[in-house]
Amino acid sequence: MSAPLFENTLRASRAFDLVSKDMALGLGHAYMVVSPDDEIVKEFFTLVAAKMYCASGRACMECRECRTVIDGNNPDLFLINPQGEKIKVQEVKDMISSVSIRPLGKVKAYFVCRADLMTPDAQNKLLKTLEEPPSDVVIFLGAGSEAGVLDTVKSRCRKVYIDVFDRETVYNALKELGCRDEDAAIAAACCEGQLGKARVIAFSPEYGERYSDALTLLEKLRRSRDVLDAEGVPSLKTDEGEFLKVLSVALRDVISAKEGAPLFFGAETVSRLENIAKGFSLRALALSLEAVARAQEKLSYSVNAAAVEDSLLFEILEVKHKWQ
Numbered sequence: 001m002s003a004p005l006f007e008n009t010l011r012a013s014r015a016f017d018l019v020s021k022d023m024a025l026g027l028g029h030a031y032m033v034v035s036p037d038d039e040i041v042k043e044f045f046t047l048v049a050a051k052m053y054c055a056s057g058r059a060c061m062e063c064r065e066c067r068t069v070i071d072g073n074n075p076d077l078f079l080i081n082p083q084g085e086k087i088k089v090q091e092v093k094d095m096i097s098s099v100s101i102r103p104l105g106k107v108k109a110y111f112v113c114r115a116d117l118m119t120p121d122a123q124n125k126l127l128k129t130l131e132e133p134p135s136d137v138v139i140f141l142g143a144g145s146e147a148g149v150l151d152t153v154k155s156r157c158r159k160v161y162i163d164v165f166d167r168e169t170v171y172n173a174l175k176e177l178g179c180r181d182e183d184a185a186i187a188a189a190c191c192e193g194q195l196g197k198a199r200v201i202a203f204s205p206e207y208g209e210r211y212s213d214a215l216t217l218l219e220k221l222r223r224s225r226d227v228l229d230a231e232g233v234p235s236l237k238t239d240e241g242e243f244l245k246v247l248s249v250a251l252r253d254v255i256s257a258k259e260g261a262p263l264f265f266g267a268e269t270v271s272r273l274e275n276i277a278k279g280f281s282l283r284a285l286a287l288s289l290e291a292v293a294r295a296q297e298k299l300s301y302s303v304n305a306a307a308v309e310d311s312l313l314f315e316i317l318e319v320k321h322k323w324q
């Protein structure tokens, strides 16, 4: 395990509050921690483990017990499948046989990453342990989604959903990591509320370019003869799918600018958003967003990408003029 980067944000999350309250009353035997954000599930596991073993019970991250958790030297603590790969039946068998060995301290804890990638066979093997776990064992199963987990396994676990964090929370968390304003703002906008994804975006320069290209495209769309010019923005040519995601984020930001909602960008980007907002009615922006969603769907059927882009740009232009 490693020290959680988003420690403060996770501490304040509803998910951590739920587990902390359980800890005060006595932890259950099995939990399923659900989030599409693998990195944040791992960070959550570290924080929970630290709290379980911390000398002061606060997950202080500094006492000897907390250090032992972070360094992976606590013999009662097992982190399984940290790479988040498909879990083999043998790994589950090993885990099951180790569960019955008494802990050295008071309690043993198992943290399984991406348990939803276990085969049904492996999950069935684990089921018996979840049904009758020894009293001094707690099992945490991480899952990218509930869909991959058998109902019988799910029903044995208390579910913990990692929060979808709002934009301001993500922005502030990234700033705490020393991220630049503009990068943090773009990552907070594009991460769908997931901190791990936000961190990746914040440190990938191409997202900043994509976002700027999305604004350029909206700036250029004035007349139909501008469509060709707008199609020339570099990001549209390199990765249509990712670009359309960012375009829909940018359109939402234009709506926010129009409505005077808070934007976390620097002055230059805010002024670009406000200028674009002047050229579109709210109705036109909402319809443009729908058009982007339809284009994303068409791309997922691998319809000719250039044709999809073409009709999308004409559609945005059309609603822009029709709904002034």
Ligand SMILES: [Zn+2]
Binding pocket: 053, 054, 055, 056, 057, 058, 059, 060, 061, 062, 063, 064, 065, 066, 067
């Ligand atoms: Zn501690």
